[in-house]
Amino acid sequence: MNTTQKAAAVVFEKVSKAFGSVVAVNEVSLTVEPGTLVTLLGPSGCGKTTTLRLIAGLEMPTAGKIFIAGRDVSLLPATDRDVSMVFQSYALFPHMTVLENVSYGLRVSGMKKKQAGEKAEAVLAQVNMPGYGARLPSELSGGQQQRVAVARALVLEPQVLLFDEPLSNLDAKLRRQVRQDIRELQQNLGLTTVYVTHDQAEALAVSDSIIVMRNAEIAQKGSPRDLYEKPEDIFVADFIGDANVVKAEIVRIDGEQAIVRVGVIEIPLPHRGLTPGEVDLAIRPESVQLSNGAAGDALAGEVLKATYLGGHIEYTVATPVGELFVIDPRVHMMFSPGGTVGVSFAERGVTLVHP
Amino acid sequence: MTGILRSTAAAWVPRGLILFLVAFVIFGPLANMLLWAFTEVWYFPAKLPIEWGFAFWERVFRPQGNAMESLINSVLIALTTVVIAVSVSIPAGYALGRRRVPWRGIILVAFLLPQAFPSVAVHINVARIFYSMGLAGTFFGVVLVHTMQGLVFSVWISTAAFATIDHELEEAARNLGASALRTFFTVTLPLALPGIMASGIFVFLLSLDEFTGTFFVGVPDITTLPLLLFTASMEGNYQIASITSLILLVPSVAFMLIIERFLKADVLAKIGN
Known part of the structure; x- marks a missing residue:
């Protein structure tokens, strides 16, 4: 599976999102280059998850424009976007087997059951979970569930892959391994990836580029080295390292x-x-x-x-x-x-x- | 060693006693009912029936006796009630459990209202209205009364079942390209199903046992098993009453077995979650 040619850029132009009187994202402009992994980093409530959900189409912007692969998707519902998300809770369907979970996206897009199953098996093998297709998610460990969630997202060969705090439900020892796996997979497939975390060590380890957010706005963006060695302000200096x-x-x-x-x-x-x-x-x-x-x-x-x-x-x-x-x-x-x-x-x- | 034995014995004696008392309270009346069902003659001060036999069974199942007709009535009414109550509570539970509905609390309480007042008062008025509408003494009239009582359970349980489903699951389905309708039928509804099934069981059992509403709306045209039971008890015919109670157990147990076949135990166990 090679998705390099599908990798797309994500561009935000002064995007805002307000929930009632609460502004969650305030005039954010950013660019995620095709094939790179960009991390949204910040304390809880800084707007990073809302930004991710705006890319997925799970929230609609109240102002501004969002482009994926050059196409204006600002008001396109989640169903019609070529973006796959790995949820913080993994959100695996508990009443479906692993194989049904992974092939769900293919089935709703009209693929035949047999073909979808074969493709799902292939992707399961890719995330190191071959032969687990018949299990229920509840029979898997946290790390295995996470890999199934990644497989379910990857199987659709999305233009953009999103991760919402993917390591937060794993124990400390597993985290280092899983973040390496995610990074390796992303680089091998050349996927445009946006990754949300509040853990600066995680951000430094996996990212091509980091966007630090604070109070619904971007505090600083740059490479991990830039942010660590040349923080713009006290907040960034203190938050990273x-x-x-x-x-x-x-x-x-x-x-x-x-x-x-x-x-x-x-x-x-x-x-x-x-x-x-x-x-x-x-x-x-x-x-x-x-x-x-x-x-x-x-x-x-x-x-x-x-x-x-x-x-x-x-x-x-x-x-x-x-x-x-x-x-x-x-x-x-x-x-x-x-x-x-x-x-x-x-x-x-x-x-x-x-x- | 003996000390340990003695202490375990000391611990088990009160436990055994309590268990026996609990069992007696639960099974005592049931045993009494079983005895009566097979009694020919039993009067004070005899501790056990004086004569045993099946004479009253023959009377209950005699073609001119209306036990079978009542049984069929009871089951048909209960099944129809379940179908109506569940088809109302799936959309209602979805709306109340997952969407922002104005007056949500008041709507939920409204379903409780029929239960909040003395049931005789409610049903006398229902009967009066049904008379004027021509619904009294009809199958559908009785079903409506049962549905009114059952809705509080089915709507409340369905609302809870829909409310506990993680929003992220629906978002994941949408993210994977499923339409709203497809998401509902492949993710939301299957996950709420155990709760909806449970509410169906409640409504079925409730309808099967319902007396007051059937009495005021159905009699004399519609007879159900509880009415038969009531008549028999009022006549002091404990044999007929006991046998009717036993018959009443049959559809309850059968329904639960059917449900159990469709629902694995581990799914049922998740109802509480």
């Missing part, structure tokens, strides 16, 4: 660079349109470097807490600019609580952020 947000001051602008003073040290950073004065600086925990004693151009810090976690050590360090949370991969040496350390910053993982 851990971030220490400290007050700093732009001393002067020098071309593309801003010279930023943090305590006693000055570091050059891209200015991102900010002007001299007080600013917020987001620092990733692994970008804080600790050294013995307060030497030269380092901040003087005092170790408050040190936790050995096997793969790395977590510190809480008090500095003149506030408490910093630090992740240090050097597990062979450990700074003891109460000790004095020098604190400096790595080149990557330190960014000016908009408030």
